[in-house]
Amino acid sequence: MGYLINNITVLTWNNGTKIIENANVKVIGSKIAYIGTENQESSGLEIIDGKGKVLMPGLVNCHTHIPMSLLRSYADDMALHTWLYEHIFVVEAKLTAEDVYWGSQLALLEMVAGGTTCFADMYYFIDKIAEATAESGMRGLLSRGLINGAVLEDYSEDDRLNEAISVFRDWNGAFDGRIRIALAPHAVYTCSPQYIRAIRNTAEKLNAYIHVHVDETVKEHNDCLQQYGKTPVKHLYDTGLFDLPSIAAHCVHVTDKDMDLMKEKNVTFVHNPGSNLKLASGIAPVPDALEKGLNVALGTDGASSNNNLNMWEEINLASLIHKGARLDPLTVNAGESFRMATANGAKALGFSETGKIEEGFCADMIIIDAQKPHYFPKHNLISNIAYAAQASDVETVFVDGKILYHKGEYKTLDKEKILYNVEKTCNRLFQ
Amino acid sequence: MGYLINNITVLTWNNGTKIIENANVKVIGSKIAYIGTENQESSGLEIIDGKGKVLMPGLVNCHTHIPMSLLRSYADDMALHTWLYEHIFVVEAKLTAEDVYWGSQLALLEMVAGGTTCFADMYYFIDKIAEATAESGMRGLLSRGLINGAVLEDYSEDDRLNEAISVFRDWNGAFDGRIRIALAPHAVYTCSPQYIRAIRNTAEKLNAYIHVHVDETVKEHNDCLQQYGKTPVKHLYDTGLFDLPSIAAHCVHVTDKDMDLMKEKNVTFVHNPGSNLKLASGIAPVPDALEKGLNVALGTDGASSNNNLNMWEEINLASLIHKGARLDPLTVNAGESFRMATANGAKALGFSETGKIEEGFCADMIIIDAQKPHYFPKHNLISNIAYAAQASDVETVFVDGKILYHKGEYKTLDKEKILYNVEKTCNRLFQ
Numbered sequence: 001m002g003y004l005i006n007n008i009t010v011l012t013w014n015n016g017t018k019i020i021e022n023a024n025v026k027v028i029g030s031k032i033a034y035i036g037t038e039n040q041e042s043s044g045l046e047i048i049d050g051k052g053k054v055l056m057p058g059l060v061n062c063h064t065h066i067p068m069s070l071l072r073s074y075a076d077d078m079a080l081h082t083w084l085y086e087h088i089f090v091v092e093a094k095l096t097a098e099d100v101y102w103g104s105q106l107a108l109l110e111m112v113a114g115g116t117t118c119f120a121d122m123y124y125f126i127d128k129i130a131e132a133t134a135e136s137g138m139r140g141l142l143s144r145g146l147i148n149g150a151v152l153e154d155y156s157e158d159d160r161l162n163e164a165i166s167v168f169r170d171w172n173g174a175f176d177g178r179i180r181i182a183l184a185p186h187a188v189y190t191c192s193p194q195y196i197r198a199i200r201n202t203a204e205k206l207n208a209y210i211h212v213h214v215d216e217t218v219k220e221h222n223d224c225l226q227q228y229g230k231t232p233v234k235h236l237y238d239t240g241l242f243d244l245p246s247i248a249a250h251c252v253h254v255t256d257k258d259m260d261l262m263k264e265k266n267v268t269f270v271h272n273p274g275s276n277l278k279l280a281s282g283i284a285p286v287p288d289a290l291e292k293g294l295n296v297a298l299g300t301d302g303a304s305s306n307n308n309l310n311m312w313e314e315i316n317l318a319s320l321i322h323k324g325a326r327l328d329p330l331t332v333n334a335g336e337s338f339r340m341a342t343a344n345g346a347k348a349l350g351f352s353e354t355g356k357i358e359e360g361f362c363a364d365m366i367i368i369d370a371q372k373p374h375y376f377p378k379h380n381l382i383s384n385i386a387y388a389a390q391a392s393d394v395e396t397v398f399v400d401g402k403i404l405y406h407k408g409e410y411k412t413l414d415k416e417k418i419l420y421n422v423e424k425t426c427n428r429l430f431q
Numbered sequence: 432m433g434y435l436i437n438n439i440t441v442l443t444w445n446n447g448t449k450i451i452e453n454a455n456v457k458v459i460g461s462k463i464a465y466i467g468t469e470n471q472e473s474s475g476l477e478i479i480d481g482k483g484k485v486l487m488p489g490l491v492n493c494h495t496h497i498p499m500s501l502l503r504s505y506a507d508d509m510a511l512h513t514w515l516y517e518h519i520f521v522v523e524a525k526l527t528a529e530d531v532y533w534g535s536q537l538a539l540l541e542m543v544a545g546g547t548t549c550f551a552d553m554y555y556f557i558d559k560i561a562e563a564t565a566e567s568g569m570r571g572l573l574s575r576g577l578i579n580g581a582v583l584e585d586y587s588e589d590d591r592l593n594e595a596i597s598v599f600r601d602w603n604g605a606f607d608g609r610i611r612i613a614l615a616p617h618a619v620y621t622c623s624p625q626y627i628r629a630i631r632n633t634a635e636k637l638n639a640y641i642h643v644h645v646d647e648t649v650k651e652h653n654d655c656l657q658q659y660g661k662t663p664v665k666h667l668y669d670t671g672l673f674d675l676p677s678i679a680a681h682c683v684h685v686t687d688k689d690m691d692l693m694k695e696k697n698v699t700f701v702h703n704p705g706s707n708l709k710l711a712s713g714i715a716p717v718p719d720a721l722e723k724g725l726n727v728a729l730g731t732d733g734a735s736s737n738n739n740l741n742m743w744e745e746i747n748l749a750s751l752i753h754k755g756a757r758l759d760p761l762t763v764n765a766g767e768s769f770r771m772a773t774a775n776g777a778k779a780l781g782f783s784e785t786g787k788i789e790e791g792f793c794a795d796m797i798i799i800d801a802q803k804p805h806y807f808p809k810h811n812l813i814s815n816i817a818y819a820a821q822a823s824d825v826e827t828v829f830v831d832g833k834i835l836y837h838k839g840e841y842k843t844l845d846k847e848k849i850l851y852n853v854e855k856t857c858n859r860l861f862q
Contacts, residue, residue: 072807073814077764109804218758277755278818307818308805313747321752324708327649333508373540374739376503376850377857383504387709387738392823419807426808 002028002401004042008050008367009381010035012057012357013343017335017382025055027363030176030401035359048396054368054381057355058117058397059311060345062270063211063249063299065123065145067095067103069110070426071304080217080279088304094429100125102425104132105418110309112136112413114391115366117399120247120270120299120349122184122211124160130171130179137404137412139364141349142171143184143211148195157195161202168206178400180209180350185241187213188224188232196239209245209350212236215258216250217281233258242267247348249299252276252284259285259292268295268348271340273317275301287322287331297345298337312391315341319386334386367396433459433832435473439481439798440812441466443488443788444774448766448813456486458794461607461832466790479827485799485812488786489548489828490742491776493701494642494680494730496554496576498526498534500541501857502735511648511710519735525860531556533856535563536849541740543567543844545822546797548830551678551701551730551780553615553642555594561602561610568835568843570795572780573602574615574642579626588626592633599637609831611640611781616672618644619655619663627670640676640781643667646689647681648712664689673698678779680730683707683715690716690723699726699779702771704748706732718753718762728776729768743822746772750817765817798827 003026010020026034026045034040068088075087095103100123111119118139121129126144133140144164148157168181183203185191191199203210215221215232224232233254236242242265249270254262262269269289276282289296298314300306319337323329346355346364354364370378374388397405404412434457441451457465457476465471499519506518526534531554542550549570552560557575564571575595579588599612614634616622622630634641646652646663655663664685667673673696680701685693693700700720707713720727729745731737750768754760777786777795784792801809805819828836835843 070808071810072805072819073811074808076811076814076818077761079760083760106804106807113804274751277751278760280754280758280760282758283755303805303819307814310805310821313744316744317751320705320708320748321755323711324714324752325756327711327713329510329514329709329711330508371850373537373544373846373850374503374734374741376537376853377501377505377861378854379502379857379861380504380507383507383738387507388503388734390741390821390823392821415804419802419804422807423809426810430808430810 002026002033002045003048004040004045005048005050005055005367008053008055009370010055010357011381011385013339014356017338019381027398027401030362032357032359032361032363035357050367052371053395054370055357055365056368057342057357058364058366058399059115059341060297060349060355061111061116061119061299061309061311062247062268062297062345062348063272063301064107064119064121064309065302066107066119066121066129067100067123068302068304069107069309070099070103070422070429072307074304076307091429097125097128099425099429101128101132102418102421104129105413106422107303107309108132108136108138109410109413109415109418112138112397112405112410113394114310114312115394115397116309116311117364117366117397118346118349118351118354120182120211126167127170130167134175134179135412137399137402139178139351139354139399141180141182141209141211143182145184145186146199147186147190148192161199165202165206168208172208176400182209182211184211187220188235189220193239196236196241200239200241200244203244209247210241211247212241212249214248214251215253218253221253231255231258233261237261237265245350247297250276250281250284252282254285256288259289259294263292263294266295268297270297270299270348271318272299272301273321274314275305277321279305283321283325286318287326290332290336295344295348296340297348298340310391311341312389315386334382337386338382363398363401365398366394368393369395433457433464433476434479435471435476436479436481436486439484439486440801441486441788442812442816444770445787448769450812458829458832461793463788463790463792463794466788481798483802484826485801486788486796487799488773488788489795489797489830490546490772491728491780491786492542492547492550492730492740492742493678493699493728493776493779494703494732495538495550495552495740496733497538497550497552497560498531498554499733499735500538500740501530501534501853501860503738505735507738522860528556528559530856530860532559532563533849533852535560536844537853538734538740539563539567539569540841540844540846540849543569543828543836543841544825545741545743546825546828547740547742548795548797548828549777549780549782549785551613551642557598558601561598565606565610566843568830568833570609570782570785570830572611572613572640572642574613576615576617577630578617578621579623592630596633596637599639603639607831613640613642615642618651619666620651624670627667627672631670631672631675634675640678641672642678643672643680645679645682646684649684652684662686662689664692668692668696676781678728681707681712681715683713685716687719690720690725694723694725697726699728701728701730701779702749703730703732704752705745706736708752710736714752714756717749718757721763721767726775726779727771728779729771741822742772743820746817765813768817769813794829794832796829797825799824800826
């Protein structure tokens with residue numbers, strides 16, 4: 001069983017943007033079995049006509065809190081502290097496992113339709129997030145956010161770490177490796193150094209990846225300098241956390257030296273331009289990170305601080321804002337943003353054999369309708385993808401060789417049921 | 432003949448964001464005849480079911496060069512001077528009237544589908560732009576860019592001004608006032624003071640609006656200081672240009688005093704965040720302009736510097752970038768961006784009785800499908816519009832009481848024919 005996509009334009013990354021015109025692409029089982037211009041035997045395969053369309057890797061969203069889609073548009077245009085302490089935390093304290101399940105499903109609906117095929121999440125009740133992700137057919141690196149600060153005093157740090165270990169044992173590698181579990185010390189301001197070391201040592205034993213918020217705000221940066229006499233990156237580096245494969249979300253205020261340490265340890269710099277702008281965190285030094293050769297990936301953050309999970313907007317923002325902020329039209333070009341959203345993201349999350357359209361790779365890929373007016377004229381495909389494309393151009397979404405979405409129809413998710421349950425959940429939560 | 436839209440959520444601006452739930456809206460001829468919750472007699476009217484949908488004013492794009500859609504993705508990720516002199520001007524020198532017609536049609540396809548109902552354009556062969564606009568059913572304030580600098584030496588300044596006057600006489604007020612003609616001194620660096628005064632005096636006689644580029648780049652700002660000893664705004668103010676109703680595109684480097692002069696003369700500050708970022712012009716002082724009470728509107732600029740004509744992206748950018756650049760989460764809120772893209776734009780272009788959903792106003796309005804996942808939950812509609820909405824959410828577009836677009840179908844534009852001719856044009860131009 002598989003698919004044969006005929007006469008399509010393939011766009012991928014292989015030491016640079018790579019385009020193959022009039023390609024035929026064969027998917028057998030979960031894998032890409034052929035890419036080329038020779039005619040392929042089609043017996044037993046479902047044929048997809050690729051004329052006027054583009055096949056590219058699915059987008060990889062490297063920093064999300066998917067159940068927070070329940071809080072989309074709940075508290076906007078307000079100061080960070082008011083937003084977080086008077087609104088977000090108050091509602092989050094009331095969330096049940098069931099709420100998290102429906103919030104996750106809502107996010108999955110949006111992500112799938114917009115061509116995201118893989119994501120890295122940090123939240124709680126992650127068994128429910130894993131369940132929703134498994135059902136949707138999406139690929140995810142999921143983590144329980146671990147804190148021992150003052151935020152949720154009624155729940156001890158050991159309980160949380162034990163929950164993370166238990167979820168790791170239950171879910172890591174499940175569904176042919178589609179679901180993996182990372183360990184996630186939330187941030188330097190919510191975890192003591194001792195706790196970070198305990199998490200690090202646990203992750204090392206489990207062979208787990210690390211997902212952590214790093215240097216999101218000026219306050220975090222300055223508080224860390226004051227409390228520990230070093231930057232958040234140096235502080236985490238000194239705990240040994242970065243000895244493990246790590247994704248560092250935000251990195252808005254990292255210094256030049258911090259980026260050298262991240263490069264030394266192969267820490268991925270996850271850029272979240274939409275969230276960083278909306279929450280007024282600032283503009284991350286992405287041009288410098290790219291120049292140093294760091295692995296830079298992209299994320300949306302949660303929908304309550306974005307306010308959507310649209311990776312196309314992040315590609316566009318990443319391509320635009322650094323040019324404007326630095327008055328440099330040559331920085332962060334279209335190909336670099338495309339790479340961040342695909343190959344770099346897949347590499348960051350450790351899903352090898354995803355993030356590119358290559359023979360032998362998993363068929364995590366999307367088909368774009370490039371016959372819409374904003375794709376004309378066809379001077380430069382990668383420019384059109386970075387500067388003109390829309391999430392709604394996504395026509396077909398494959399993960400692991402299975403179609404999850406095609407021409408507006410979900411193949412795994414029940415949209416009506418999810419929206420009904422989201423409204424029911426919100427009626428209770430926000431009454 | 433008319434329409435009755437039942438049970439819809441109306442979103443408009445009236446000294447603040449105004450929302451009417453479960454509204455019935457009646458359109459008779461070109462006008463909005465009723466908005467309210469009482470049942471309306473429907474005989475002779477076409478009924479539209481508004482359940483789960485939002486009716487809002489059409490978007491007003493206050494700065495475009497629509498034929499430049501032919502140059503979309505032609506020359507990206509390069510320095511401004513290389514872009515303009517080695518690529519854009521070279522192609523523009525080859526453009527024929529017919530090319531401009533098809534480029535305009537391509538832009539109209541994109542604008543209509545994305546819910547733009549009105550725009551302000553500056554280019555040449557504007558009789559062709561006017562023809563295309565008239566055929567599409569869109570509303571536009573069109574202008575011939577006037578220069579007497581070194582750019583197009585083979586065409587004298589008088590010829591250009593005479594062409595503008597002639598187009599004004601032929602087209603101003605045509606199609607029940609849907610098409611109006613402005614006079615457009617291109618910029619301080621392409622027009623001598625004498626030429627700007629001649630244009631100003633002509634515009635005064637014709638009772639025409641002014642459309643001008645103002646202080647787009649650091650170079651323009653500094654060169655003007657050096658050449659004339661004053662900023663571009665002060666220089667234009669001193670020519671008397673701003674005595675006439677004026678829209679000033681970009682305003683990236685305007686000073687505090689400049690904005691006071693603009694306020695004194697009611698000059699509209701047209702913010703083009705996407706173009707300003709992409710061309711590395713900088714970030715305009717929109718928060719200051721708002722604080723001073725200037726009329727701030729939004730524009731996309733041409734598709735070659737954006738690279739699309741998607742006003743939803745500009746609303747989103749306007750709401751995000753100033754927060755991030757100023758580390759202030761309270762600046763430029765969702766309602767302000769919505770107002771810029773609708774009521775303020777309509778006011779700027781002098782299309783009175785448009786830009787709001789009000790009884791007696793022209794039916795220039797759009798219906799949004801708010802049943803997509805990114806509109807859930809429904810905590811705050813204006814936040815969803817500014818931070819989560821997509822151009823593709825636009826389901827129906829009315830201008831002057833006529834439907835131009837409905838559920839993916841164009842009612843006035845022939846998409847296949849336009850795309851065919853755009854490809855043919857580009858094959859010749861870029862061979």
